[in-house]
Amino acid sequence: MKEVDKMLECKRLTGGYSGDPILKDISFQVGEGELFGILGPNGSGKTTLLKMISGILPIKEGSILLNKSPLSQYSTKELAKMVAVLSQHSSQAFSYTVKETVSLGRYAHQNGWFQSWIEEDEEIVQRVMFQTGVASFEKKPIQELSGGERQRVFLAQALAQEPAVLLLDEPTNHLDLSYQKELLDLLKQWTKEKGLTVISIFHDLNLASLYCDRLLLLDNGSININEVPNDVLRKEKIKEVFGTDVERQYHPKEPVPQMVLLPGWKMPVTTEVHSIDIHPSMLQFTKSHIALQAPLPLRTMSSGVVGAGTGWHQTFVNRHVDKDYHCDDFRSDMLDFLKNHQFDPSTTVGMMTAVILEDVSYRFIEDDGYSVLVVVTAGVGNAVDASMSDSHKFELVPGTINTWIFVNGELTEEAFIQSIMIATEAKVKVMEHEQVMDPVTGTVATGTSTDSILVASTQKGEKLEFAGSITPLGKSISKGVYECTRESVQKSRKRFKS
Amino acid sequence: MPRQFIQKFLTKNKFIAYALAVCFLIVTILLGISIGTVSVPVLSIIHIIGSNLFPFLSIGEMDAMHETIVISIRLPRVILAGLVGAALAIAGAAFQGLLRNPLADPYTLGVSSGASVGAVMTLFFHISIPFIGSFTLPLLSVFCAFITIMIVLAFARKIDRSMRVETIILTGIIFSSFLGAVISLMIALTGEELRQIIGWLLGSVSMRGWDYIKIFLPFFVLGAAILAFNGKELNAMSFGEERAQHLGVNVAKRKMIVLLAGSILTGAAVAVSGTIGFVGLVIPHLTRLIWGPDHTHLLPLSILTGSGFLILADLVARTIISPVELPIGVITALIGAPVFAVILMKRRSERSG
Numbered sequence: 001m002k003e004v005d006k007m008l009e010c011k012r013l014t015g016g017y018s019g020d021p022i023l024k025d026i027s028f029q030v031g032e033g034e035l036f037g038i039l040g041p042n043g044s045g046k047t048t049l050l051k052m053i054s055g056i057l058p059i060k061e062g063s064i065l066l067n068k069s070p071l072s073q074y075s076t077k078e079l080a081k082m083v084a085v086l087s088q089h090s091s092q093a094f095s096y097t098v099k100e101t102v103s104l105g106r107y108a109h110q111n112g113w114f115q116s117w118i119e120e121d122e123e124i125v126q127r128v129m130f131q132t133g134v135a136s137f138e139k140k141p142i143q144e145l146s147g148g149e150r151q152r153v154f155l156a157q158a159l160a161q162e163p164a165v166l167l168l169d170e171p172t173n174h175l176d177l178s179y180q181k182e183l184l185d186l187l188k189q190w191t192k193e194k195g196l197t198v199i200s201i202f203h204d205l206n207l208a209s210l211y212c213d214r215l216l217l218l219d220n221g222s223i224n225i226n227e228v229p230n231d232v233l234r235k236e237k238i239k240e241v242f243g244t245d246v247e248r249q250y251h252p253k254e255p256v257p258q259m260v261l262l263p264g265w266k267m268p269v270t271t272e273v274h275s276i277d278i279h280p281s282m283l284q285f286t287k288s289h290i291a292l293q294a295p296l297p298l299r300t301m302s303s304g305v306v307g308a309g310t311g312w313h314q315t316f317v318n319r320h321v322d323k324d325y326h327c328d329d330f331r332s333d334m335l336d337f338l339k340n341h342q343f344d345p346s347t348t349v350g351m352m353t354a355v356i357l358e359d360v361s362y363r364f365i366e367d368d369g370y371s372v373l374v375v376v377t378a379g380v381g382n383a384v385d386a387s388m389s390d391s392h393k394f395e396l397v398p399g400t401i402n403t404w405i406f407v408n409g410e411l412t413e414e415a416f417i418q419s420i421m422i423a424t425e426a427k428v429k430v431m432e433h434e435q436v437m438d439p440v441t442g443t444v445a446t447g448t449s450t451d452s453i454l455v456a457s458t459q460k461g462e463k464l465e466f467a468g469s470i471t472p473l474g475k476s477i478s479k480g481v482y483e484c485t486r487e488s489v490q491k492s493r494k495r496f497k498s
Numbered sequence: 499m500p501r502q503f504i505q506k507f508l509t510k511n512k513f514i515a516y517a518l519a520v521c522f523l524i525v526t527i528l529l530g531i532s533i534g535t536v537s538v539p540v541l542s543i544i545h546i547i548g549s550n551l552f553p554f555l556s557i558g559e560m561d562a563m564h565e566t567i568v569i570s571i572r573l574p575r576v577i578l579a580g581l582v583g584a585a586l587a588i589a590g591a592a593f594q595g596l597l598r599n600p601l602a603d604p605y606t607l608g609v610s611s612g613a614s615v616g617a618v619m620t621l622f623f624h625i626s627i628p629f630i631g632s633f634t635l636p637l638l639s640v641f642c643a644f645i646t647i648m649i650v651l652a653f654a655r656k657i658d659r660s661m662r663v664e665t666i667i668l669t670g671i672i673f674s675s676f677l678g679a680v681i682s683l684m685i686a687l688t689g690e691e692l693r694q695i696i697g698w699l700l701g702s703v704s705m706r707g708w709d710y711i712k713i714f715l716p717f718f719v720l721g722a723a724i725l726a727f728n729g730k731e732l733n734a735m736s737f738g739e740e741r742a743q744h745l746g747v748n749v750a751k752r753k754m755i756v757l758l759a760g761s762i763l764t765g766a767a768v769a770v771s772g773t774i775g776f777v778g779l780v781i782p783h784l785t786r787l788i789w790g791p792d793h794t795h796l797l798p799l800s801i802l803t804g805s806g807f808l809i810l811a812d813l814v815a816r817t818i819i820s821p822v823e824l825p826i827g828v829i830t831a832l833i834g835a836p837v838f839a840v841i842l843m844k845r846r847s848e849r850s851g
Contacts (some may be wrong), residue, residue, distance in 0.1 A: 056740050080746025091738045093598035094791035104734055108746030161745070 005031040007165060007197040008053065008066055015052060015060035016221075022048045024221045026062070030214075032164075033195040035188055037208040039232070040218030041242050046201045047088075049218070050167050053199065054085045067164065080108035084158035088169045090150070095141035098134050098153050099125065105160025128159040131186070147174035155183070168200035172207065184211045206258045209233050210251065217241055233257045278373050278406040278458065280364045289341065290318040290357055290375070294456075298406070300349055301416045302454035305334045307349035310416075315348040316454065317341075318377055318402050323354045351452045353400045355379035356495060361487035363480045367472050369462035370409035374480030377402045378488035383431070383445030385438040400450045401427060401485060405477055407457040409464045418467035419455045422474050426481040427451070434489050515789045519802035523580070526806040530576040530813050531568055535820065538564050538572075547573070570707075578711055579703040579812040579826070580805035582771045583781075585718050585763040587804020588797050590778020591785070592725045595732035595793050596756050599663045600786075600841050603778030604643075604764035605834075607666070608673035610775065611681075612646025613639040613761075613768035614699065618681050620769075622688045632709070636717055640765030646673060647757055663845065700825030701774035703812055710770045717766030722801060724759035728752060729794035736791070774808070774827045776834020781807055783841060 008030040016022030022045045030036045038046050051057040053064060055071060064071040066082060074082065084105070092101075105128070106121045129135040132152045142150055151174045158166060166187070172180040188211055190196040202208035208215055208229065215232040217224040219241045225232050238246045238259055246259040276295050284291045297312040307313050319337055327333045334352065338345045355377045362375040378401040403423055411419070428446045430436075438445040467473045531543050545560055546568045590603035604610045616639040619625060627634045654661055654669040681699070725732075731752045734742035743749045767774070781804040785796055808826070811833075815824040 051740075054744055056743060076743060076748040077746040080744060083744075085741075085744040087740065087744075090741060091598060092736075093600065094595075094736055094786060096733070096736075096791050100733070100790075100792055101737075104730075104737070104745055107730060107734055110730075157745075 005033075006065075006068065007032040007034070008064070008199070009068075010049075010053070010062070010064050012062035013049075013052065013059065013064065014062055015058060016045065016048045017057070021060055022221050023052070026221075026223055028216055028223065028226050030165075030197060030199055032197055033191050034213045035191045035198045035211055036200070037212035037215045037229075038199065038201045038218060039205060039208055039215055040224075043220075044218040044241075045221040046218055047169055050085070050169055050199070050201060054083055054167055055079050077108045080161055080163075082163055083165045083167060084161040084163035085167045086151075086155050086158045086169065086171055088173055090154050092142055092150075095143040097139050097141055098145070099129070099138040101142055101153050102129055102134070102138075102156045102160055105157040108161060124162065125160055128156045131159065132156040133182075148176060148179055151175060152179070152183075163196075165197045165199065168198065170201050170203055172204065180207065187211070205233060205238070206251075209256045209258060210254060229256055233259055235259075276458065276460065277371065277408040278456075280362060280373060283362065283375065285357060285360065287357065288320055290360060290377070291341075291343070292316040292375075292404070292406070294406075294458075296458065297347065298456040299411070299416075299459045300454060300456045301420065302349045302456075303452045304349045304351045304454060305331060305452075306338070306345055307347075313347050313349045313456070315343050316404060316456065317343055317348055317350045318357070318375075318404070319350060319352050320357050321352050321354055323381075325352075325354065349454055349456075351400075351402045351454070353377050353379065353402050354381070355400065355402075355488075355492055359488050359491040359495060361484040361491065363484050365476045365480050367476055370407065370464060370473065370476075372408070372473070372476045372480055373404075373406040374477070374484050375404040375406075376481065376484035376488045378430075378485050379492050380431075380434075380436045380445065380448060380489060382448050382450075383436045383438050384447060384449045385441050385443045386446040388438070388441045388443060400448050400452065401488075402451070403427065403453045403481060403485070405453070405455045405481070407455070407464070407473070408460075409457060409462040409473070410459045411455075411457040411467070412463075412465050415464050415467040415473065416455050416457075418474065419477055420453055422467060422469055422478045423453060423455075423481045425469070426478040427485050430482055430485040430489060434486060434493075436489065512789070512795055515795065515799055516802070519799050519806070523802050523806040523809075526809040526813075527576055527580065530579070530809045531572045533813060533817060534567070534572065536563070536567055538568060543568055574706065574708045574711055575703055575812070576809050578706050578714065578770065579808045581711065581714055581718050582703060582767045582774065583777055583808025583811075584801040584805040585714075585721065585767040586774060586777040587781035587800040587807070588722055588725055589760040589763040589767075591782035591793070591796050591800045592728075592732060592756050592760050593778070594782055595736045595791075595796075596753060596760075597661065597663075597666055598736050598738065599666055600783060600845070601663055601667050601779065601838065602670075603776065603782075604760070604767075605674075605773065605775035605777075606670050606779065606838070607647060608650050608670040608677065609643045609647050609761060609764045610768050610773040611674040611677035613643040613765040614773050615646075615677050615680055615684075616640075616642030616765065617769045617772075618684055622684060632713055636713055636766040636769040639769035640717065640762050643765035643768070644758060644761035646677070647761055649673070651757075696825075698772045699827075701772035701827035701830075702823075702825050703771050703808075704816065704823060706770060714766050714770045717762050721759045721763035721766070722797075724755060725763075726797050728756055728759075729792075729797055732756065732793040732797075733791075736793075772825075772827065774830050776830045776838065777804055777808055777811075779841075780830075780834050780837045783837060 006029055010026055010028050013026040014021045014024055038049065040046050048057060052059055103125050129138055132155050134153050134156050142153055171183060175183060187198050191198055212229060214227060215229050216226045217232050224241050225237060235246060235248050245262045247262060249258050249260060251258050278294060282292050294314050297314045300313045301310050302308055317338060334350050335345050338348055338350055357377060360375065360377050365372045405419055405423060431445045431447065436445045464473045467477060469478060528540050528543060532538050532540055542560060542564050546565050550569060586604060593602040593607060594600055617635060620635045620638045625634060630637065650669050650673050654666045658665040731747050734745045734747045739749045782796060782800050785799045785803055789795060789799055811829040812826050815826045815829045818824065
């Protein structure tokens with residue numbers, strides 16, 4: 001951080017209420033226009049730190065520099081022009097109107113005995129009431145407002161102070177989802193556009209991760225780490241400070257980490273543990289589709305028509321469509337198909353194939369502590385050599401190899417990806433051994449243009465960290481996929497010839 | 499809600515608020531002077547007061563007896579009642595804002611009892627501080643009032659850091675009882691006639707004359723002026739001391755100033771009229787109900803309404819079972835205690851509801 005940008009600096013801060021200091025040796029800096037989050041478990045000293053910065057609690061040792069001057073050099077009024085605070089609780093003994101409450105924010109800016117209310121004050125009050133969305137009920141007594149509305153009134157009051165630094169103690173506490181987002185969007189916008197410095201306590205790690213430039217993690221009165229969210233929100237850090245297990249994921253739209261809780265509650269273990277395992281007996285074959293209804297939702301990674309991507313799904317459907325099937329909106333057609341067959345589209349991974357479903361091939365491979373079920377329907381009507389796919393025009397024709405891999409075990413994300421890799425490699429080998437040719441280029445094909453794959457695992461039992469070709473799981477998958485694909489290709493070719 | 503509508507309409511029109519309050523005060527003053535064993539017509543009152551204020555304009559004859567009654571007896575009595583009522587009402591309004599406590603007033607906080615101790619000490623031990631002479635009485639009362647409020651608040655904070663409404667009031671009651679006992683003990687030791695003292699303790703503005711007004715006026719002007727200049731700060735502090743500090747109020751200093759001003763008003767009022775309870779509770783409460791809680795208006799309006807109210811209470815006290823005169827504190831307590839109960843019940847239902 002450049003020297004000029006420094007808005008707040010805490011140097012070796014120690015203190016708190018009388019007696020034992022709550023905060024010990026805290027040093028950090030916050031730059032102008034930063035949105036700075038303070039995290040920590042209850043009792044870690046978050047509120048104490050905020051109260052020391054806002055001048056409510058005395059500093060025992062160390063110093064706080066605000067805009068490069070010590071806090072002690074500011075008079076209460078001068079400080080109020082620089083720093084505004086939105087606390088968690090606000091008492092209101094009397095029913096002031098919204099506007100009266102917001103207007104109090106101008107106190108520090110008014111001078112002289114009569115503290116006259118000038119046009120500028122009125123303008124600012126009107127503006128902040130509009131920005132926080134409280135202008136529409138400015139004449140209402142605050143005691144009649146909901147918790148969220150009241151919180152916004154006090155935010156308006158803080159903004160009316162026109163501070164350079166805004167301190168917030170869990171600002172989203174009483175707000176519902178849309179106002180949480182709106183408030184934080186607004187704060188973020190002000191930090192970027194007006195250079196407002198925001199220092200806020202967060203309980204919600206994920207909100208903090210989404211909006212803060214940097215996070216300070218307090219642990220029992222000391223700084224554990226003070227870094228960008230990506231470095232602070234790590235599984236080990238959270239476990240160390242909060243004492244609870246979490247998993248880390250990435251936000252689907254923003255490049256920031258999100259922490260998810262792992263519930264301690266588990267399904268009671270049934271006497272027969274294997275009863276929840278995926279087994280070939282669960283496969284249902286009909287003329288129109290092959291389906292598998294799992295007893296529990298499975299963790300999936302797939303490229304189906306519905307339910308693609310990563311997720312949790314319980315039903316798996318491979319639908320047969322006619323060779324000449326042509327539908328512009330095949331996705332909604334597939335959804336209709338699922339609904340007509342009493343499958344819940346929200347928990348289903350669905351694929352399509354023109355292959356006659358009798359040509360399906362499946363293997364159940366059991367190994368030490370885990371088992372794999374592979375189901376393949378293969379047709380090579382429009383085989384393609386992927387290395388020369390430029391020569392092809394893309395058309396969505398269902399002449400397809402659909403591969404399902406069910407694993408009774410717990411897979412890591414790496415294992416999921418490696419499973420897909422190894423399954424693909426096995427498929428390519430089948431093409432070569434079966435001499436499936438790409439009719440356009442005249443070379444050996446690597447697959448068809450519309451192949452789909454599904455890897456689904458129960459996430460129970462043996463933990464399978466890797467699925468590379470030398471690991472037992474990798475071997476099981478490649479063996480299963482190779483054998484099934486080859487068998488299915490042969491069946492389909494035989495049918496084609498006859 | 500019709501009441502809300504009226505409240506909204508009225509808060510917009512502060513001019514109407516002041517006009518109504520002034521009218522109320524003038525009417526009560528005229529009534530207070532006019533009514534009594536000898537009834538004085540309103541026109542004569544205006545005539546008498548006018549010619550006394552502006553002797554050079556004197557026109558026509560007036561009844562000499564009426565003039566004596568008005569100038570020497572009823573006018574000073576009405577003025578004293580008005581000033582005491584104003585002092586107690588504004589002090590109550592300030593204490594309520596400062597402590598965020600609609601039940602606070604000099605009486606319920608024990609400040610009046612503290613002041614009484616000072617006054618009783620001065621009166622019955624005939625204490626007189628050199629050079630200040632007759633001001634010894636109010637000064638000692640003010641001093642004791644201030645000491646009492648400081649101890650009450652320190653004690654309440656010790657019991658309950660959040661200083662809940664009930665805690666403060668309970669502490670006030672404890673101190674009131676204790677100080678009341680101290681007063682009784684002093685009285686017993688001096689052996690004065692009990693009836694007279696109890697009459698004084700329940701409060702009275704009779705037979706005080708112009709001297710008491712002269713003693714009281716400087717204290718009143720000082721205390722009321724200090725409070726009136728702290729309206730904004732009281733607004734901020736009624737949102738909590740931390741909030742007020744964040745808004746830029748020097749809470750430690752302002753709090754002391756308000757407590758001191760409140761003690762000056764209460765102490766001086768008790769010194770001249772005894773302990774008159776509940777004025778500081780009822781008047782700010784009603785004023786806030788009608789005109790809104792903004793202290794910049796609440797304080798001046800409380801002065802006007804409070805003085806009118808006590809003049810009226812005094813009028814009732816001396817006429818209701820005439821010729822016997824009731825202590826004025828009886829009347830204010832008869833009105834104030836039920837109001838206290840209503841506020842308490844409203845708070846309870848608000849919290850549980």
